Amino acid sequence: MRFAFWVTKYNRYSFVPLYYLLDKSGFDFKVYFSVDELEEADFDVLFFSFTTLFAEETYKVLSKLRSQRNFVAVAGGPHPTAMWQEVLHMGFDAVVIGEVEPIWEVLCKDLVKKNLRRVYSSKLSACFPKYSLRASPYLSALEIVRGCPFGCRFCQVSYMFGRRVRYRPLKDVLDEAGEIVKRGRRFVRFIAPNALSYLSRDGVTPELGGLRKLFEGLLDVGVEQIYFGSFPSEIRPDSVNEKIVKLMAEYCYNKRVVVGAQSGSNYRLKKLNRGHTVEDVERAVTFLNDYGFVVSLDFIFGFPEETESELKETLVFMERLLSRFNVRIHAHTFIPLPGTPYWGKKPSEVPKWFKRVLHGWERDGLLDGNWAQQEHARRKLCVHLK
Numbered sequence: 310m311r312f313a314f315w316v317t318k319y320n321r322y323s324f325v326p327l328y329y330l331l332d333k334s335g336f337d338f339k340v341y342f343s344v345d346e347l348e349e350a351d352f353d354v355l356f357f358s359f360t361t362l363f364a365e366e367t368y369k370v371l372s373k374l375r376s377q378r379n380f381v382a383v384a385g386g387p388h389p390t391a392m393w394q395e396v397l398h399m400g401f402d403a404v405v406i407g408e409v410e411p412i413w414e415v416l417c418k419d420l421v422k423k424n425l426r427r428v429y430s431s432k433l434s435a436c437f438p439k440y441s442l443r444a445s446p447y448l449s450a451l452e453i454v455r456g457c458p459f460g461c462r463f464c465q466v467s468y469m470f471g472r473r474v475r476y477r478p479l480k481d482v483l484d485e486a487g488e489i490v491k492r493g494r495r496f497v498r499f500i501a502p503n504a505l506s507y508l509s510r511d512g513v514t515p516e517l518g519g520l521r522k523l524f525e526g527l528l529d530v531g532v533e534q535i536y537f538g539s540f541p542s543e544i545r546p547d548s549v550n551e552k553i554v555k556l557m558a559e560y561c562y563n564k565r566v567v568v569g570a571q572s573g574s575n576y577r578l579k580k581l582n583r584g585h586t587v588e589d590v591e592r593a594v595t596f597l598n599d600y601g602f603v604v605s606l607d608f609i610f611g612f613p614e615e616t617e618s619e620l621k622e623t624l625v626f627m628e629r630l631l632s633r634f635n636v637r638i639h640a641h642t643f644i645p646l647p648g649t650p651y652w653g654k655k656p657s658e659v660p661k662w663f664k665r666v667l668h669g670w671e672r673d674g675l676l677d678g679n680w681a682q683q684e685h686a687r688r689k690l691c692v693h694l695k
């Protein structure tokens with residue numbers, strides 16, 4: 310039985326654990342990076358992992374491939390987890406809800422026996438699932454944290470991976486980093502909802518000793534450049550304190566970090582369940598700038614029920630940060646995501662006067678991000694919402 314996985318720029322990080330599982334199972338499998346490659350390929354089972362913004366495109370590709378050959382299509386990832394009925398309706402044979410690791414063996418047995426269930430739903434594993442990029446010909450950022458205790462109302466992480474935070478054991482992280490070095494790469498990046506939460510007892514307060522061991526261990530295995538708290542991880546403002554920033558300045562190569570601010574209105578932050586205030590954001594930026602880090606601040610505009618006066622507050626806050634600190638704004642337009650409390654809620658319009666300011670800052674190099682494309686995408690996605 311030949312297995313295939315379609316890698317896109319949106320699922321390239323979820324592909325490493327699956328690669329490990331496929332390799333361990335001893336199946337004949339291959340990864341494909343384009344639809345053209347898939348059209349030429351031979352396979353019996355094709356795995357898709359996709360997000361909501363990529364769902365429409367995925368359905369089109371599935372239908373095109375289906376018109377050319379017979380194969381079994383299995384879906385997983387954030388969109389199928391929340392929208393499994395839709396995914397089955399759109400032509401998939403089976404859907405994996407949640408993490409694939411706990412149900413992997415059952416799924417494989419059923420595929421071999423040609424006795425596939427429509428839905429494979431698993432309880433989250435108690436520990437961080439064991440996998441390694443050793444099997445994979447492609448190197449990737451190292452995933453170190455799964456789950457998030459905060460449950461922000463717009464974000465899928467807590468609803469998909471749970472509120473209990475699971476950490477990849479330090480030894481495994483260092484083994485993986487050693488493997489990366491052996492294969493000729495001198496830098497490492499990490500995947501974590503909040504990099505500073507790694508090994509933390511409450512999922513937010515940094516564990517200074519543990520992070521020091523991580524950084525020292527990385528240097529010991531030959532890593533020359535540690536990128537921490539920058540894409541594809543970021544940090545929460547309330548995890549930032551002076552001691553941890555000093556430690557990062559001592560060991561980290563990156564001079565830019567990403568901090569989730571999301572709004573300049575404390576009322577809105579509370580409604581979002583963020584668990585921090587605008588004052589926490591300013592405090593975090595102060596420490597980070599003091600130790601030489603440029604801060605890229607994530608903001609999201611157009612939440613359900615967000616008012617113009619809240620957006621004005623956000624604007625004033627962003628202006629204040631831009632004028633006093635070494636920061637850039639990383640702008641997003643809110644998109645309701647399935648599985649979150651905001652799914653099905655109508656986003657608020659981002660007013661023209663606000664967008665004019667964003668465009669101006671973009672021109673001046675003070676702001677970046679895909680906020681304009683996201684606004685376009687959400688129009689299509691939310692067309693049915695009144």
Ligand code: SF4
Nearest residue numbers: 457460461464466502
């Ligand atoms: S936005 Fe960040 S802090 Fe909030 S739930 Fe998602 S990962 Fe956690």
